Amino acid sequence: MSLRRSCVLALLGGLALAAAPAAARQEMRAGGKLVLTNGVSSVDGAAGGGLATWALIGGNETKDGIGGSAHVTYVPLADYSLASYGAAIGIMDRVELSYTRQVFDTHKVGTALGLGKGFTFDQDVFGTKIRLFGDAVYDQASWLPQVSIGAQYKHANRGAIIHAVGGAHDSGTDFYVSATKILLARSLVLDGTVRATKANQFGLLGFGGDRHDRYSAQFEGSAALLLTRKLAVGGELRTKPDNLGFAREDAAWDAFTAYAMTQNLSVTAAYVDLGSIATVKGQRGAFLSLQASF
């Protein structure tokens, strides 16, 4: 843990040094992004939609500043609930560093599974994302999207149970490439992300399993319509691996509304269907998320 933290600090230090010569002519400014163009906090903590990670960089900063965001998300499902909270730093609209903690509560199912009522599976997600090229907002004369790559290191806290149900590892790293385009003339936002992952149920049930223990390419897609300067509605699809023999895993989808209440505060409300989780089918419910950004 301390090694990881020192790596992050070293990265931040390196960026600060790299930025120093430019600061002379390039005045540093706080904030300045157009509302909603930093996305909202996805379930994995990266800027995106609700389920999908997007190529947009979190925080309100432009290329001339450093910004950040914090979020709390609650996903009450038919039999379970998922809560997550975390924060992200956006550096010059180029680099995003994020941390999120997910808490998956089994409620009554915990009793049925012999784990105990309200037994939780928790996970830490450390993310980094780098924008490679493109400007999703201003590149309106070409079809070129904004493209970012990223990695998410995930560590689940229930290693013993994960191994008992056939999970191969209690930690893993996802790698992804994401392309986001705002088709302003059509008031549309489109995103496609390909993720190389071994994660079972986002990683809460570990990584790899008795059926497969190899990376597979999974897809995340989002489409949203801009209704006003502050309001977008849309839908998302996210496919997931199916590595565990004891329980089938389904693709997840949602239909969402994202509203920027102010320049610094946005709320996302969605209907979400996560399919079957640990043999319990029909895990549908709400996705409610509040994000503050600066």
Place this chain on the structure above:
Amino acid sequence: MLPLLLFAAASAMAVPPGEQPVDPYSQSDANAGAAPFAGQGMWQAFHEQAGVNRIVDGFVDRNVADPVIGEIFRGQDIVRLRRTLKEQFCYILNGGCAYSGRTMKEAHKNLGVQMKDMNVLVVNLQRAMAAENVPFFAQNRFLAMLAPMKKDVVVR
């Protein structure tokens, strides 16, 4: 001969009433930085010349009074800005005007505009268009046409 030359020079640099002289430049609709829309749909969505006049005036008023970017407009020729913006919007919306202003690159080269300033300006334009009740989807079609100007406006 001399009076004729003087007359020619004066007419080439004719300054509209209330405006300050600018260095000579070649005039062309291409200076507007965007091609006009086809048809009359966008022109009508912006309520034609009267609507464009109100939008530009509201837009300029908001920019001049803006706590973040107002400073950039201080000392600028606001009379000329209103006239050339009305021409530019009318030309792009296919309202049949000619654009007599400078290129976006030339007009912004000494302003030191940063990304944040550009985004604040966009919001002021969105507010001015909303005040005129321009449908949001038409606002976005117009902004999509203006967006590529960022490369000439944001200079640092």
